[in-house]
Amino acid sequence: MSAITTDIPVTARSGWTRTQWAGTAILMLIVAFALLAPILFPADPLRQSLRNILGGPDAASPLGYDHLGRSLTARLAAALRLSLWIAAAAVVTSAVLGMAVGVLAAWRGGWVDRLAALLADSFLALPGLLMVLIVSAIVPSTPLAFWIGLTLVLWIEYFRLTRATVSRLIVAPGVQASRLLGFGPVYIFRRHLWPELAPMLLTVAAFGAATAIMTIAALGFVSVGMRPPTPELGLMMVEMLPYYREAPMALLTPVLATFLTLLGLNLIAGGRRA
Amino acid sequence: MIRAVGYRLAQAVMVALLVGVLTFLMMQALPGDMAFRIAAGRYGYDSVNAAAAEAVRQELGLDRPAIEAFGRWFMDLLRLDFGTSVISGAPVIEEIRHQLGASLQLAGAALALSLLIGPPVGVMAGLRAGGWLDRGLLVVSTALRSVPQFLMGLILIVLFSIQLGWLPAAGYGRPAHFILPALTLALGLAAASARITRDAMAGVAGTPFYAFGRWKGLGEGQLFRRHGLRNIGVALVTFLGLQFAMLVEGVVVIEAIFGWPGIGHALVHAIFGRDVPMVQGTALLLGLGFVALNAAVDLAAHWIDPRGTEKAGAKA
Numbered sequence: 001m002s003a004i005t006t007d008i009p010v011t012a013r014s015g016w017t018r019t020q021w022a023g024t025a026i027l028m029l030i031v032a033f034a035l036l037a038p039i040l041f042p043a044d045p046l047r048q049s050l051r052n053i054l055g056g057p058d059a060a061s062p063l064g065y066d067h068l069g070r071s072l073t074a075r076l077a078a079a080l081r082l083s084l085w086i087a088a089a090a091v092v093t094s095a096v097l098g099m100a101v102g103v104l105a106a107w108r109g110g111w112v113d114r115l116a117a118l119l120a121d122s123f124l125a126l127p128g129l130l131m132v133l134i135v136s137a138i139v140p141s142t143p144l145a146f147w148i149g150l151t152l153v154l155w156i157e158y159f160r161l162t163r164a165t166v167s168r169l170i171v172a173p174g175v176q177a178s179r180l181l182g183f184g185p186v187y188i189f190r191r192h193l194w195p196e197l198a199p200m201l202l203t204v205a206a207f208g209a210a211t212a213i214m215t216i217a218a219l220g221f222v223s224v225g226m227r228p229p230t231p232e233l234g235l236m237m238v239e240m241l242p243y244y245r246e247a248p249m250a251l252l253t254p255v256l257a258t259f260l261t262l263l264g265l266n267l268i269a270g271g272r273r274a
Numbered sequence: 275m276i277r278a279v280g281y282r283l284a285q286a287v288m289v290a291l292l293v294g295v296l297t298f299l300m301m302q303a304l305p306g307d308m309a310f311r312i313a314a315g316r317y318g319y320d321s322v323n324a325a326a327a328e329a330v331r332q333e334l335g336l337d338r339p340a341i342e343a344f345g346r347w348f349m350d351l352l353r354l355d356f357g358t359s360v361i362s363g364a365p366v367i368e369e370i371r372h373q374l375g376a377s378l379q380l381a382g383a384a385l386a387l388s389l390l391i392g393p394p395v396g397v398m399a400g401l402r403a404g405g406w407l408d409r410g411l412l413v414v415s416t417a418l419r420s421v422p423q424f425l426m427g428l429i430l431i432v433l434f435s436i437q438l439g440w441l442p443a444a445g446y447g448r449p450a451h452f453i454l455p456a457l458t459l460a461l462g463l464a465a466a467s468a469r470i471t472r473d474a475m476a477g478v479a480g481t482p483f484y485a486f487g488r489w490k491g492l493g494e495g496q497l498f499r500r501h502g503l504r505n506i507g508v509a510l511v512t513f514l515g516l517q518f519a520m521l522v523e524g525v526v527v528i529e530a531i532f533g534w535p536g537i538g539h540a541l542v543h544a545i546f547g548r549d550v551p552m553v554q555g556t557a558l559l560l561g562l563g564f565v566a567l568n569a570a571v572d573l574a575a576h577w578i579d580p581r582g583t584e585k586a587g588a589k590a
Contacts, residue, residue: 125289129527267416
């Protein structure tokens with residue numbers, strides 16, 4: 001990736017940059033591991049075995065065992081599945097919510113627009129972690145709380161993007177013509193708005209997924225996220241930290257998995273400035 | 275300008291309302307009898323009985339209907355009267371003032387450190403766009419962005435405290451305790467601010483007026499001070515406003531990891547103990563802090579670059 005790539009606008013339609021392909025490859029590897037590990041190395045991620053405490057890699061678990069003799073392969077795969085599922089769910093719901101509010105605000109204009117913008121800015125003022133923490137105290141189930149909390153955090157970016165794009169497009173001749181011809185909002189959205197929005201959404205979605213995975217792991221790491229014994233990336237790190245000297249690899253695997261997932265997502269988001 | 279200030283005020287009220295609703299829902303959602311929970315938090319689980327719970331219930335007015343509670347709740351919030359922490363019994367304002375000091379020390383140290391690292395590297399990379407430093411910066415900042423702050427903290431602890439034994443892993447009070455948490459926060463911030471500065475600098479360095487300045491014989495240093503600094507200033511200052519959000523999130527996690535007695539540490543404990551008044555006070559403080567800082571950033575950006583204020587007010 002040369003220095004000028006940052007100046008090329010990210011147009012996912014007309015071909016991806018090499019960086020984005022690299023990111024996709026890394027992410028695919030992670031997803032493949034998360035999905036295939038239970039088939040290739042079937043093991044219950046919660047099953048303890050005192051004989052395997054801090055055991056090294058063997059045929060049943062190529063990543064070794066943790067301090068309770070649980071298979072780290074199974075636990076890592078389960079943790080990745082959990083994080084990826086929550087991230088995907090949060091990205092989808094926040095995209096739908098943010099785009100709906102964004103289109104509505106730009107379309108209606110006036111006080112609807114101002115109110116929506118004010119609401120989004122107020123949500124933005126609350127740090128994302130704080131929002132997720134508070135929702136986790138309201139909603140009893142932790143994965144559900146993460147989903148709702150992250151949706152409330154991530155929708156703002158979609159909203160801002162959609163609002164900015166749509167308010168520019170809505171006055172463009174193409175949309176004006178369609179409206180005069182009597183086409184309904186659904187047609188105008190599909191024909192005029194969506195093709196402009198779609199390529200930009202990928203960047204926001206990749207960043208959103210990275211934020212989600214980071215948040216889940218960070219809260220797990222400081223013991224206010226998922227509860228043990230659920231396999232979760234942050235929890236696995238904090239569980240293995242005391243055994244760092246005896247089993248450095250056991251600590252390193254969740255760390256590397258988190259890093260690679262985030263790296264893949266950040267590379268896909270690519271060209272966009274921080 | 276007046277419009278912009280009015281907007282920030284409306285935003286502040288909205289933030290307060292949001293915090294009010296969220297924390298009220300949080301209180302309503304507490305499982306079991308809240309009076310028992312709070313009593314257990316205060317006196318320990320072994321010495322809780324119905325009488326103690328009843329005393330707590332009377333003291334905190336937990337037996338009123340929900341709507342009335344929300345009304346009182348929100349009025350108290352608007353008067354910035356957060357009540358007392360249900361765990362420690364001390365006024366929330368006092369607790370927060372105490373912790374805010376520690377947090378500000380850490381955040382200040384991190385911000386200063388990141389400004390020492392980030393912008394200078396960014397300027398050097400931006401002046402020679404495409405050079406080895408520029409390409410190196412891109413790789414390093416992409417990698418750093420993929421390392422969440424808690425992970426950076428973990429790596430630094432393992433490296434400097436466990437392996438090398440140079441620095442304490444956690445604690446507060448001595449200057450040595452500052453280094454690891456501040457460095458953890460600063461690295462992430464510096465990676466981002468270096469990129470921002472680099473992009474702004476590369477943009478300015480490519481303009482005709484910069485080339486003209488060089489052509490008429492200004493030295494590199496002179497040229498940068500006269501024509502570069504102010505132009506990249508707006509991008510950097512605007513970014514600092516955004517960094518605050520990053521810094522706050524970082525502080526919450528980093529303080530919990532390094533045992534730093536600040537606001538983030540307190541917040542995590544308050545969430546854990548369902549200490550709603552503390553959560554409310556902290557959340558409101560962070561939210562309003564963000565609004566105030568962005569208002570300050572608006573003003574600073576206006577002061578650095580008086581052009582285009584009409585647009586700047588309505589945005590962000």
